[in-house]
Amino acid sequence: MRKIVFKTIFITLGVVLILAISAFGILSFAAPKTMMSFSASLGLDAISGDYAYQEYRRSGDLDYLAYAFEVAAQEGRPDAAAERFEEFYENEGFTDYCKAQDETDLGEDIPKLTYRSYACSLGAEVSYVIAETEEEKLEVYTFALSETSGDFQPNNPLCSLVRAASEAGDAAFCKTILGNMQKEQKFNALREQASLEDSEYTEGYELYLETIELLEEAANE
Numbered sequence: 001m002r003k004i005v006f007k008t009i010f011i012t013l014g015v016v017l018i019l020a021i022s023a024f025g026i027l028s029f030a031a032p033k034t035m036m037s038f039s040a041s042l043g044l045d046a047i048s049g050d051y052a053y054q055e056y057r058r059s060g061d062l063d064y065l066a067y068a069f070e071v072a073a074q075e076g077r078p079d080a081a082a083e084r085f086e087e088f089y090e091n092e093g094f095t096d097y098c099k100a101q102d103e104t105d106l107g108e109d110i111p112k113l114t115y116r117s118y119a120c121s122l123g124a125e126v127s128y129v130i131a132e133t134e135e136e137k138l139e140v141y142t143f144a145l146s147e148t149s150g151d152f153q154p155n156n157p158l159c160s161l162v163r164a165a166s167e168a169g170d171a172a173f174c175k176t177i178l179g180n181m182q183k184e185q186k187f188n189a190l191r192e193q194a195s196l197e198d199s200e201y202t203e204g205y206e207l208y209l210e211t212i213e214l215l216e217e218a219a220n221e
């Protein structure tokens with residue numbers, strides 16, 4: 001009799017488990033937005049980001065793609081982050097989306113800067129991490145340079161790339177960036193401040209000098 005009871009219990013638990021797994025799978029497929037919020041509430045950010053990406057694929061809403069990209073970058077998943085950033089950056093709505101986000105508070109841990117600069121900085125970092133050849137790294141440099149203004153605003157993509165390469169101990173690439181930055185025409189007007197007094201330097205020029213110094217240190221290690 002006891003064996004029959006235990007057998008019935010195990011069968012019932014098995015059926016319940018199968019139904020629960022099936023329901024979870026159906027919900028994941030049919031309602032990724034709901035699962036995204038649920039995962040985030042449990043602190044499962046990486047999973048939440050994956051559900052957000054699924055929701056983007058369903059709805060085409062860039063809010064979900066942006067979230068999926070940012071979470072992947074912050075969770076140390078450069079391959080997923082780089083893939084999502086490329087899709088985000090190449091979307092025809094990217095520019096307008098970035099402008100709209102400039103009116104929102106990005107959070108306490110995010111420096112005050114344009115959303116485009118923030119997104120492109122993250123994009124440059126993860127793209128550098130997954131780059132396997134010097135040619136691919138140069139492509140990342142070209143991208144970061146294109147998204148960095150001539151007045152070298154703080155928290156720009158080029159600074160983020162330099163920091164990533166320096167922290168990685170990539171002396172060869174830092175030397176390449178150094179040579180390119182020192183002759184880059186975009187920064188000609190900025191370099192003209194060299195003849196001024198320190199007190200007359202713009203914030204951008206001071207940051208430029210700090211970046212050059214960091215590259216010189218990293219290139220010589």
